[in-house]
Amino acid sequence: MTIDPEGTRPKNPAASARGAELASDFTVSLHYDRRLYREDIRASVAHARMLSRQGIIGEDESSQIIDGLEKVRVEIESGSFTWKPELEDIHMNVESRLFELVGDVAGRLHTARSRNDQVSTDTRLYMRQASLDTVIALRNLQTAVVAVAEANIATVMPGYTHLQRAQPVLLAHHLLAYFEMFERDAIRFEAARASADVLTLGNGAMAGVPYPIDRDFVARELGFSGVTANSMDGVSDRDFAIEYLSSAAICAMHLSRMAEEFVIWSSEEFRFLSLPDNYTTGSSIMPQKRNPDFAELARGKTGRVYGHLFAMLTTLKGLPLTYNRDLQEDKEGLFDTVDTLLATLDVTAGMLHGARFNSDRMRDAAESSYVLATDIADYLVGKGMPFREAHIIVSNLSDRLISERRFFKDLSVDEFRTASPLFDADVLDIGVDSSIASRDVPGGTAPGRVKSAIAAAQKSLRAHVMEAGR
Numbered sequence: 001m002t003i004d005p006e007g008t009r010p011k012n013p014a015a016s017a018r019g020a021e022l023a024s025d026f027t028v029s030l031h032y033d034r035r036l037y038r039e040d041i042r043a044s045v046a047h048a049r050m051l052s053r054q055g056i057i058g059e060d061e062s063s064q065i066i067d068g069l070e071k072v073r074v075e076i077e078s079g080s081f082t083w084k085p086e087l088e089d090i091h092m093n094v095e096s097r098l099f100e101l102v103g104d105v106a107g108r109l110h111t112a113r114s115r116n117d118q119v120s121t122d123t124r125l126y127m128r129q130a131s132l133d134t135v136i137a138l139r140n141l142q143t144a145v146v147a148v149a150e151a152n153i154a155t156v157m158p159g160y161t162h163l164q165r166a167q168p169v170l171l172a173h174h175l176l177a178y179f180e181m182f183e184r185d186a187i188r189f190e191a192a193r194a195s196a197d198v199l200t201l202g203n204g205a206m207a208g209v210p211y212p213i214d215r216d217f218v219a220r221e222l223g224f225s226g227v228t229a230n231s232m233d234g235v236s237d238r239d240f241a242i243e244y245l246s247s248a249a250i251c252a253m254h255l256s257r258m259a260e261e262f263v264i265w266s267s268e269e270f271r272f273l274s275l276p277d278n279y280t281t282g283s284s285i286m287p288q289k290r291n292p293d294f295a296e297l298a299r300g301k302t303g304r305v306y307g308h309l310f311a312m313l314t315t316l317k318g319l320p321l322t323y324n325r326d327l328q329e330d331k332e333g334l335f336d337t338v339d340t341l342l343a344t345l346d347v348t349a350g351m352l353h354g355a356r357f358n359s360d361r362m363r364d365a366a367e368s369s370y371v372l373a374t375d376i377a378d379y380l381v382g383k384g385m386p387f388r389e390a391h392i393i394v395s396n397l398s399d400r401l402i403s404e405r406r407f408f409k410d411l412s413v414d415e416f417r418t419a420s421p422l423f424d425a426d427v428l429d430i431g432v433d434s435s436i437a438s439r440d441v442p443g444g445t446a447p448g449r450v451k452s453a454i455a456a457a458q459k460s461l462r463a464h465v466m467e468a469g470r
């Protein structure tokens with residue numbers, strides 16, 4: 001049996017003449033859109049219910065269709081469903097099987113509907129959930145960030161600019177920078193979710209449908225917050241997908257930066273952390289090595305996420321309204337992005353939980369360096385010297401120390417005084433810990449500020465958990 005729900009001739013007469021098994025693979029999307037089966041069936045059930053409520057089809061017709069759709073779902077989930085690529089996509093596969101199961105009444109399901117509004121509705125349902133899953137994975141990662149920050153609250157390290165040791169900070173402060181990035185990411189994915197959360201069924205092929213449908217009922221059944229205002233926009237809009245992809249690109253960039261720090265910090269040169277064994281691999285040739293492959297892949301996968309964003313933008317840029325088959329190209333990269341991002345978020349959380357920070361080594365890196373130079377300049381400012389002048393004096397002093405392979409902590413008061421008479425004995429009190437403690441401003445690295453930031457982060461995460469539970 002063949003079905004042609006669009007009521008048109010076969011789109012590819014040559015292929016159908018040669019037989020279904022020879023149909024061109026070129027148009028087939030089944031291998032990736034079959035993951036929409038649940039959404040497709042759910043939307044069809046809501047549509048069938050609405051059609052009978054509105055008297056467009058009979059009540060027992062609607063029940064037969066809905067029972068049949070449930071059977072299709074069970075078949076798919078039990079693995080007994082026979083997929084037919086020659087039917088091209090998930091929608092035609094489900095509908096064709098429905099015909100086999102319930103007979104010709106199946107033909108009534110596609111009343112007041114087109115594959116154009118159908119595929120959009122399915123994809124929106126899918127992306128609504130995917131966006132939520134992404135937010136949950138981000139919250140999970142944020143929880144790991146905060147836990148690791150709290151567990152290492154006493155660890156000091158050099159903060160970097162230009163990858164040069166710059167000023168001492170708490171490791172927790174450094175980690176919490178990522179908390180903020182993931183917070184912004186979560187807000188973006190919430191917005192992508194809101195974009196997807198609009199019903200397109202009822203737009204028909206593109207002009208609306210000539211039946212007394214009830215779109216609000218379908219929206220309620222499917223949990224959509226509203227219905228599209230313009231049918232032509234509805235069937236051709238993929239902003240919700242682009243918003244997910246662009247949010248994913250930004251999030252992947254954040255994850256990549258964190259991964260890069262894991263790679264650098266776990267190197268023999270840094271030795272700031274050791275990654276958990278289950279997130280590293282041995283080298284096939286060099287027995288001594290533990291390679292940070294998971295972190296590298298988290299960094300590397302960013303490229304394909306960026307690529308999918310650009311592919312989608314490019315596919316859409318020249319499309320005249322309304323539906324064009326090009327739009328079928330929206331799904332493969334989108335699904336790959338969801339899979340890639342969710343996996344990377346999980347791996348990053350796991351890696352962070354298992355990482356062991358070498359706090360002695362980190363403190364030593366801060367102390368055996370010139371990260372106190374700013375504090376010493378600020379000391380002179382405190383004694384009345386203009387900052388620019390203090391900068392020159394301390395710059396000369398550190399040049400001298402570097403050439404003598406010594407550090408500020410090795411200087412006596414007298415040696416300080418040769419650089420400037422404003423130095424007193426209390427200059428010897430300047431150290432990594434006092435430097436950190438002095439950054440006692442909102443957003444600064446002083447221990448009190450970082451502890452408050454941890455408490456605020458924990459509170460906000462708890463609120464999100466409660467919100468999700470509601």
Ligand code: ARG
Pocket residue numbers: 029033089115116119323325327328329
């Ligand atoms: N597989 C198609 C897609 O993903 C479904 C819509 C097809 N509509 C059409 N008029 N050919 O876009």
